[in-house]
Amino acid sequence: MWRRAAAWAALALALSACSPEAPPPAPSTTTSRTSTASAASTGAAPVTTPSAPAVTWQVGARPLPRRPDGFGEIEPTPPELVNRALPTKDLLPPPAGDAYASTISAVPVDVLARSTWQPACPVKAGDLRYLTMSFRGFDGRAHTGEMLVNATAAAGITKVFGQLFAARFPLEEMRVTGPAELTAPPTGDGNSTSAFVCRPARGQTTWSAHAYGLAVDVNPFCNPYTQGDLVLPELASAYVDRARKRPGMVLAGDATVRAFAAIGWSWGGNWRSPTDRMHFTATGH
Known part of the structure; x- marks a missing residue:
C-alpha cells in the first residue's frame, strides 16, 4: 500500500499558502534554586535544590538528508534524547492552580490562518473546533495546550486529556500544526501532540484521518511510527524498544x-505494519 512520499510532499505544498514560520526557539534551561524562607525562620543553612542538566538540544535545528522515499535518513537517537524530557515552552498562559481546565470554541480566525486548513481540505472550517486543555509537562508542571479537532470529537477529546492530566501522563507540547511544517526539511526530532493536519496519509494520496480532525498523535518522539526500516520521527529509534x-x-x-x-x-500501536x-x-485509519 505504500507509495512514494513525493506525492505527499507535492500535495502538502499545494495546500500551503502561508509564509514559513521560524523554527521554535531553543528550550530554556533550569537553574538551581535555594530555599531561604524556611532557613531564615529556623536559623538553618539554606537548602539548595540541585539544578537540572542544561538543555542543549534545539528541536528542529538540524535538517536530515532525505531518503529516496522523501523521508529523512534514519539516524541513531542523540544521547540528549534517549531519555527525552525537554522542558515545555508556554505558548498560552498556564492554568491557574492545579486543576484541569479545558475550553471548546469555534476556530478563531487567527488560529485558522496559522493552521494547515485550506478550502481544498476534506472538512469545512465550521466543522472544526478549537480546544484549549491543561497538560502536564515533563517538568511536572501544568501547562495549557491547543488543538484543532472535528466538532463531533471535541467533547470526547477534552475528557481524554482530562484523564491524562489526572494520571500525570507527561506531554512535551500541544499546539496547532502550521503550514510550513508540511514542507519543512525533516529534522526527525518533533514531539508535539496534535490532531488536525490537512495532509494525505503517510506514503499515500488519500486523506489522513488527521485531515478530518479525527486523529490525535500523542508524543510522537516517545511513540514512533515504524514500517520496515522506516522510523518516524527519524531520530526516535531509541523508543522503538x-x-x-x-x-x-x-x-x-x-x-x-x-x-x-x-x-x-482505536490505537495504531496495535497495528502490525505499519x-x-x-x-x-x-x-480506524
Missing part, C-alpha cells in the same frame, strides 16, 4: 489507550 519504559510512552492497556478506547477511538504508536483514531 518498548520494553524500556520511559515517561511519555504509550503502552498497551495503559491509561492513555483506555481513555481513548472509552470514547470509541505500527503507529503515537496515533489514535476515530476512523
Whole structure:
C-alpha cells in the first residue's frame, strides 16, 4: 500500500499558502534554586535544590538528508534524547492552580490562518473546533495546550486529556500544526501532540484521518511510527524498544489507550505494519 512520499510532499505544498514560520526557539534551561524562607525562620543553612542538566538540544535545528522515499535518513537517537524530557515552552498562559481546565470554541480566525486548513481540505472550517486543555509537562508542571479537532470529537477529546492530566501522563507540547511544517526539511526530532493536519496519509494520496480532525498523535518522539526500516520521527529509534519504559510512552492497556478506547477511538500501536504508536483514531485509519 505504500507509495512514494513525493506525492505527499507535492500535495502538502499545494495546500500551503502561508509564509514559513521560524523554527521554535531553543528550550530554556533550569537553574538551581535555594530555599531561604524556611532557613531564615529556623536559623538553618539554606537548602539548595540541585539544578537540572542544561538543555542543549534545539528541536528542529538540524535538517536530515532525505531518503529516496522523501523521508529523512534514519539516524541513531542523540544521547540528549534517549531519555527525552525537554522542558515545555508556554505558548498560552498556564492554568491557574492545579486543576484541569479545558475550553471548546469555534476556530478563531487567527488560529485558522496559522493552521494547515485550506478550502481544498476534506472538512469545512465550521466543522472544526478549537480546544484549549491543561497538560502536564515533563517538568511536572501544568501547562495549557491547543488543538484543532472535528466538532463531533471535541467533547470526547477534552475528557481524554482530562484523564491524562489526572494520571500525570507527561506531554512535551500541544499546539496547532502550521503550514510550513508540511514542507519543512525533516529534522526527525518533533514531539508535539496534535490532531488536525490537512495532509494525505503517510506514503499515500488519500486523506489522513488527521485531515478530518479525527486523529490525535500523542508524543510522537516517545511513540514512533515504524514500517520496515522506516522510523518516524527519524531520530526516535531509541523508543522503538518498548520494553524500556520511559515517561511519555504509550503502552498497551495503559491509561492513555483506555481513555481513548472509552470514547470509541482505536490505537495504531496495535497495528502490525505499519505500527503507529503515537496515533489514535476515530476512523480506524
